[in-house]
Amino acid sequence: MNENNPLRIGLIGFGCVGQGFYDIVAQQPGLNLTITCIAVKTPGKARSLPAHRFTYHADELLADPELDLLVEVIDDAAEAFRLVSAALRRGRRVATANKAMLARHLPELVQLQAEFGGTLLYEAAVCGSIPVVRTLDQYFSHEPLRAVSGIFNGSSNYVLTRMSEEGSDYGPALAEAQALGFAETDPTLDMGAFDPRSKAVILAAHAYGVFLEADEILNLGIEGVSAADIAHAAAQGQKIKVVAGLYRLPDGRLTALVTPQLLGPESSLYTVEREFNGVVIDAAFAGPQFLQGRGAGGHPTGSAVLADVLALRRGLRYQYAKQATAPAVQLTHGLEIDAYVRHPDAGVLREVLTWLELPAEAVQTDVHGSFATGAVPVQQLWAWRKELRSLGVFVARQGEVRPVAATATFQTNEAVAALA
Ligand SMILES: NC(=O)C1=CN([C@@H]2O[C@H](COP(=O)(O)OP(=O)(O)OC[C@H]3O[C@@H](n4cnc5c(N)ncnc54)[C@H](O)[C@@H]3O)[C@@H](O)[C@H]2O)C=CC1
Numbered sequence: 001m002n003e004n005n006p007l008r009i010g011l012i013g014f015g016c017v018g019q020g021f022y023d024i025v026a027q028q029p030g031l032n033l034t035i036t037c038i039a040v041k042t043p044g045k046a047r048s049l050p051a052h053r054f055t056y057h058a059d060e061l062l063a064d065p066e067l068d069l070l071v072e073v074i075d076d077a078a079e080a081f082r083l084v085s086a087a088l089r090r091g092r093r094v095a096t097a098n099k100a101m102l103a104r105h106l107p108e109l110v111q112l113q114a115e116f117g118g119t120l121l122y123e124a125a126v127c128g129s130i131p132v133v134r135t136l137d138q139y140f141s142h143e144p145l146r147a148v149s150g151i152f153n154g155s156s157n158y159v160l161t162r163m164s165e166e167g168s169d170y171g172p173a174l175a176e177a178q179a180l181g182f183a184e185t186d187p188t189l190d191m192g193a194f195d196p197r198s199k200a201v202i203l204a205a206h207a208y209g210v211f212l213e214a215d216e217i218l219n220l221g222i223e224g225v226s227a228a229d230i231a232h233a234a235a236q237g238q239k240i241k242v243v244a245g246l247y248r249l250p251d252g253r254l255t256a257l258v259t260p261q262l263l264g265p266e267s268s269l270y271t272v273e274r275e276f277n278g279v280v281i282d283a284a285f286a287g288p289q290f291l292q293g294r295g296a297g298g299h300p301t302g303s304a305v306l307a308d309v310l311a312l313r314r315g316l317r318y319q320y321a322k323q324a325t326a327p328a329v330q331l332t333h334g335l336e337i338d339a340y341v342r343h344p345d346a347g348v349l350r351e352v353l354t355w356l357e358l359p360a361e362a363v364q365t366d367v368h369g370s371f372a373t374g375a376v377p378v379q380q381l382w383a384w385r386k387e388l389r390s391l392g393v394f395v396a397r398q399g400e401v402r403p404v405a406a407t408a409t410f411q412t413n414e415a416v417a418a419l420a
């Protein structure tokens with residue numbers, strides 16, 4: 001395949017990422033890329049290009065034989081799946097940034113590529129500009145990994161940085177993350193750690209060859225984080241970061257969780273601030289590696305989309321090499337963490353302790369009020385996750401996860417088996 005063949009691109013979505021990708025392509029004419037069609041949803045919206053450049057019917061792009069490949073960057077996961085799966089059924093080459101869609105439909109999308117010969121790349125969907133999907137899929141295709149963990153969400157990291165460095169309140173800090181184009185259309189996905197959970201699902205497919213169900217993964221966010229929590233961490237020389245982790249336990253089981261974590265300067269993630277993301281890959285033979293870069297924003301994400309477009313021109317496809325060994329991998333909640341739990345209402349805090357089977361003596365007091373610490377099974381947090389969220393209870397992890405007697409073990413890859 002000629003690496004500099006002219007390519008005609010159909011772009012679906014012209015928001016923060018679509019515009020970012022467009023700018024980057026426009027600034028580099030030597031790449032021989034032309035964005036010939038752009039599909040948008042809302043007529044009459046002020047945009048940086050004249051109205052005649054747009055169509056309101058994305059389906060037209062799928063059928064256009066003049067287009068060499070498609071870029072899908074819309075904010076609607078269901079519609080994105082309809083469009084991308086239809087494109088793959090036509091054997092098309094597609095780049096997407098839509099992690100919510102991928103986390104829900106990855107097995108089907110992999111199957112469609114095998115069946116119809118199209119290609120789907122999605123580097124931009126995980127950690128913005130950090131080339132982590134390709135690193136796991138290509139470079140570590142045959143190396144067992146002990147863990148893949150990190151800060152996978154730029155918006156929540158931005159909010160935490162603003163709260164701890166400048167003493168901002170949660171609300172204004174989130175409004176800034178939205179104004180800068182980092183947050184999802186529904187920011188609950190960022191603040192509630194649903195977005196990094198989707199990214200963990202995607203990375204699990206490449207790091208371990210398993211297709212996890214997002215709902216099986218514990219995800220706790222930062223909606224309940226307060227100045228008291230930030231001050232508590234700072235008093236111990238720590239910061240609060242939302243850490244997503246995929247960990248292979250010594251017995252071969254896999255665990256995945258996304259929770260706030262109290263981290264000290266010994267962690268590579270301690271200095272990852274604002275919209276930056278960081279990924280630690282702990283490989284069996286290579287040892288630990290650390291990748292850091294901008295995890296959100298139009299240009300960083302547009303840059304990752306461009307990398308995929310150029311890779312599609314070269315004929316790159318993901319290998320999913322570890323699927324061959326995947327049946328041995330099971331997702332488990334048979335773990336416990338050392339948890340820090342705080343809520344401004346002492347009555348709520350006591351109630352939460354009973355849910356988490358922590359004794360009343362777990363409650364401690366500092367200048368900011370009451371909090372509790374203790375070892376809590378992940379299964380217990382998972383079972384009460386909806387109540388913890390709705391009450392705005394802030395739970396953070398301290399230190400590593402520990403395997404305990406298995407409580408629940410989920411069989412993964414059922415979705416894949418169903419396709420066979
Ligand atoms: N903003 C960021 O930093 C990052 C975003 N992403 C993902 O990229 C995608 C796009 O994100 P943003 O550009 O930030 O969102 P955005 O909200 O700025 O833009 C999305 C655009 O898609 C349009 N749209 C919705 N349905 C459409 C349809 N059927 N046809 C044509 N246009 C349609 C919307 O009107 C909107 O203008 C999302 O899946 C997001 O999760 C991924 C990585 C980083």
Ligand SMILES: N[C@@H](CC=O)C(=O)O
Pocket residue numbers: 125126127128152153154155156182183184190195295296297
């Ligand atoms: N909303 C996401 C955007 C990139 O994936 C984030 O904040 O990380």
